[in-house]
Amino acid sequence: MKTTKHEVNADVSKNHVNKSVASAKSKSFTTKAMVTISLLSALSYVFMLLESPPFIGFLRLELSDIPAIIGGFTYGPIAGITIELIKNLIKAITATKTAGIGELANFAISVAYVFPASFIYKKMQSKHKTFIAFGAATISMTIAGFLVNYFVTVPLYASLYGGMENVLAGAAVIPAIKDKFTLILYGITPFNIVKGIFTGLVGHYTYRFLKNKLGS
Structure with missing residues (x-):
């Protein structure tokens, strides 16, 4: 069957329209x-400003990593990393109490959670991928x-806050804490495990709940 010049031109035009539609959808x-990322960053910043009752000393559970996970x-x-960066930059500029050092530390720890969780979730093809993603993220x-x-x-x-003695005093409820190393080992590390599990569940x-609305 012979293809006419008119049919060829029609096919070319159709392909051009399809590419234009695909480009528009991509944009x-x-x-x-x-x-969405901007809104999640703003929400993450608001959550970061909300303080929960302290776990030990300066340790508090917070929800600011949830928008980054989403x-x-x-x-x-x-x-996810972008949301963590924006959150901590805004906090460092507007409400820091540590000359930005605390926000830098928060960014590093949060990225260590958000990156592996989201990377594994997006790449792994398994019905257990969420469990594996949050387990790896917590570790x-x-x-x-x-x-x-x-x-x-x-x-x-x-x-x-006036020296290591004052920091350790805030963790006096745990008798095994004697110095900086034991403070982190027995006080902060268990807290981070609890925080990782809590963040994963929430x-x-x-x-x-939001998956279909966001359109992953």
């Missing part, structure tokens, strides 16, 4: 993603938290 998705699960790990955050707290956060709070059910 629309990008715009939607940017707007963004990471929806658009990928870079989106990653616990390790990162130990290092960041040992070298940055605990020394920072010691300098702000993040999982929140994402399930």
Whole structure:
């Protein structure tokens, strides 16, 4: 069957229209993603400002990583990291009490959680991927938290609050805590494990509720 010149031109025009529609959809998705990430960043910042009762000393459970988890699960790990970055930049500029050092430490620990969680969730094809993602994220955050707290956060709070003795006094409810190392090992590390599990549970059910609305 012979193809006419008119039919060829029609096919070319149809392909051009399809490409234009696909490009428009791509731009629309990008715009939607940017707007969603901006809103999640603002929500994350608000959650960061809300303080819960202290666990030990300066340790508090918070919900500010939940929007980053939602963004990471929806658009990928870079989106989650971006939300954490924006949250901590705004806090460092507007409400820091540590000259930005606390926000830098928070960013490092949060990224150690959000990146592996969202990366595994997006890449793994398994019905258990959510459990594996949050398990790996909790382990990653616990390790990162130990290092960041040992070298940055605990020394920072010691300098702000009159020495290591005052920091240790806040953890006096745990008799095994005698120095900086045992403070992190017996006080902060268990807290980070609890925080990882808490964030995973809340993040999982929140994402399930919002998944269809966000359009992953």
